[in-house]
Amino acid sequence: MRVLLFPFSMLCVLLSTLFSPLYAADDWYRPPVSVTWQWQLDDIVNEGYDVDLYDIDLFDSSHELIQRLQASGKKVICYFSAGSYEDWRSDATEFAMKDLGKTLSGWDDERWLDIRSSEVREVMIRRLDLALTKGCDGVEPDNVDSYRTNTGFSFRANDQLDYNRFLATEAHSRGLAIGLKNDPDQARALSNDFDFAITEQCFEYSECRSYSSFIKAGKPVLNAEYRRIYVDDESERNSVCKQSERLQFSTLVLPKALDDAFRFSCLP
Template sequence: MRIRPAWAVPLPRPARVRRRGPGRGVAALLTVLLLAPVPGCREPLVPPGAPTPWPAALARQWQWQWQLTGPLDVDVDADVFLLDPVRTTSTETTALRARDRRLVCQVRVGWYAATDPDVDRFPTDVRGAPVNGRPDGRWLDVRRWDVLAPVLADRFRLCRGKGFGAVALDGADGYLHRSGFPLGFDDQLLFNRRLATLARSLDLSPGLVDDVPQVAALAPDFDFAVNQECVRRRECAKLLPFADAHKPVFHVEYTGDPTAFCVTTVGYGFASIRKDRALDAWRDPCPLPLSTRPRG
C-alpha cells in the first residue's frame, strides 16, 4: 500500500459562513469615510496637469502675495502666490500646494535679463534696447515668434514641472516702450494671444501683467490680470473687463495709504495689496468686503 506524505493530503475546506450585510472591505471603507475630516471652505487643490481654475464664485475673495526677493515666506496668509519659477524650489511649491495655495509663476516674455539661465538661446538679431530701470535687461523682438516660442515654451514647462498652475506674462507691453524695434499695437496683440494659447497648451492658466491699453481686447484670452499702480496712474477703471467677467485682478500699489486706495480697488472687485518695490515678503493687504468673506 502506498502512503501519501502529510503535505500531499488535502485539508478539509472550512465551512462557509454566510454573512449578512456588507463585507469587511465595505465596512472598512464606510468607517474611513465617516471618520474623514469634512472639507473646509477652500476649493480643492488642483492636481498637476490642469490649469489653475478661478471660480467666479470666489472672484472677490482672493488674497494674494507677490514675492520675488528674499527668503520665501510660505506662511503668509494668502490664497495666491506670484513667484519667480527659477528661485522658487520644488520643496517650497510642494509646501504651498499642500496648504491649498494657488501658485502663479512670473515669466519674462517680452524681455530678458542677463542673469537668465537661458539667455544664450536668444539670437543677437532679436535683442533690442535696454529695459528702463533694469540695466541688465533687453527688450525682445516679439514679431519673431518662430525664434521666441521654443524658449518661452521651455520657461513655461519649468513652471509646470515645479507645480505651478498659472503663469503671469511679464513684459508683454514692449510696444509701449523704446524697445529698439518698430513694434505696433497689433504686433503686441498677436504675440500676447499666442502666449495665452501656448500657456493653455501646456496646462497653465495665462495671466496678463499690466499692458492696460490692451485689456479690453485681451480680457477674453486671459484668465486673470496682474496690475501695478492703477490707482497712482488713474487707470483702474480700464481693468474692469476682467472684473466684470468675474476674473481676478491682482493689484499692487507701492505708495499711498491702503486705507485710502482700498476703497477704490476693493469696490472694483480687485485683490489689492501694498508692497515695497523690492517685492520681498512684506505686504499690507486690503481687507475683503464683509459681504464676500468666506465662511467656515
C-alpha cells in the same frame, strides 16, 4: 557604452510631452474675483501668509517650495519675463543677439526682445514647459506691453496682441492659468484670452478702470501699489483700499523690490 546627455531645455520638453495628456480641454486653474494673494519675487519666500495664491519667481523657486505651498492649500503662479532678456537667467544664452533690443529704463541688465521672433517664442515655450514640470498652477509673463515703448524694434499693437495670445494659448495647452500683466490699453481685447490680470500702481496712474472687463467676466484683478504714503499714512491706505473694494480688486501695498519687507492687504 555611450551615455546620451540631454540639455535641460530638451528634458523640459520631453517631460511636458508626458504630462500634457493629463489635462483635458479647459482644465486649468481659474482664480475667482477678490482672490487673496501674496507676491514675492526676491529673497527667501515667506510661506506663512493665509492667502489663496502665491506669485513667485519661476527660475528661483524650487519644485519643493511649490509643493509645500500647494500642500498648504495655496495655488502657485510662476513669474517670468516674456518681453525682456535678463542676462542672469539660466537660459539667457538661448536668445539670439538679433532679437535683443534696447536696454529697459532703470534695468541695465535687461533688454527688450523682438516678440515677433520665432526663436524668442521657442524660448518662451520652454519656459512654459519648465513651469509645468515644476508644478506651477499658472504663470505671470511680464513685460507684455512693449509695443508702447521704444524697444529698438518696429512692432505695433497688433503684434503685441498676437504675442500675448500666443502666450495664453501655449499656457492653456499645458493646463496652466495665465495672467495679463500691465497692459491696460489691451486689457479689454485680451480679457477673454487670460484668466486674471496683474497690474502695478493702477490707482497711482489712474489705470484701474481699464481692467473692468476682467471683473465683468468673473476674473480677478491683482493690483500692487508702491507709494510710500500708502505705507506711512493709514488714512491714505484706507482710502485706496475703499476704492479697491468698490472695484472688487485684490490690492496689496508692497515694497517695489517685492522682497516681503512689509505687506498691507486691502482684503481680509
